[in-house]
Amino acid sequence: MAAAEDKKMFLVIESGNVAQPFRWSAGTYGSKFLTEIRDNKKFWGIKCPKCGKVYVPIRSVCGPCYAEMTELVPVSDEGNLITFSVVSFGFVDPSTGKQKPVPYGYAVIKLDGADSYLIHYIDETDPEKLKAGMRVRAVFEEDGKRTGSMMDIKHFELI
Numbered sequence: 001m002a003a004a005e006d007k008k009m010f011l012v013i014e015s016g017n018v019a020q021p022f023r024w025s026a027g028t029y030g031s032k033f034l035t036e037i038r039d040n041k042k043f044w045g046i047k048c049p050k051c052g053k054v055y056v057p058i059r060s061v062c063g064p065c066y067a068e069m070t071e072l073v074p075v076s077d078e079g080n081l082i083t084f085s086v087v088s089f090g091f092v093d094p095s096t097g098k099q100k101p102v103p104y105g106y107a108v109i110k111l112d113g114a115d116s117y118l119i120h121y122i123d124e125t126d127p128e129k130l131k132a133g134m135r136v137r138a139v140f141e142e143d144g145k146r147t148g149s150m151m152d153i154k155h156f157e158l159i
């Protein structure tokens, strides 16, 4: 009101809070992938009929072959650490809406039985203790708390 009384013009921009709830389908195979993690703590991949590559997470078409994939195959919840980063820069985690505590580990993982990579958190945050090729295992959210998202995997841990 002081601005109006002074006859000055001020532009005020507020970010505000707007709720925009929405839902989307993960698709036939994406739903299978997420449901198996939620209900059984199991990973599934999908195998290309042409080149034989197994993709995790599941996708419906092989990138190099353009072949439609329909054969689901079980893969392990253990694998190799391909590369990693220890992140010290905070951000608002879109899955929680809260600031992600730092530092946290981010890893590229190749599960046993898969030919593609999965990107997820790793609980080790000391870069001196992480090396490419180390064995890792998925740590799942507790029973009853899994919701059918990639965050049903809490993180990976070193074996």
Ligand SMILES: [Zn+2]
Residues within 6 Å of the ligand: 048, 049, 050, 051, 052, 053, 062, 063, 064, 065, 066, 067
């Ligand atoms: Zn292929």
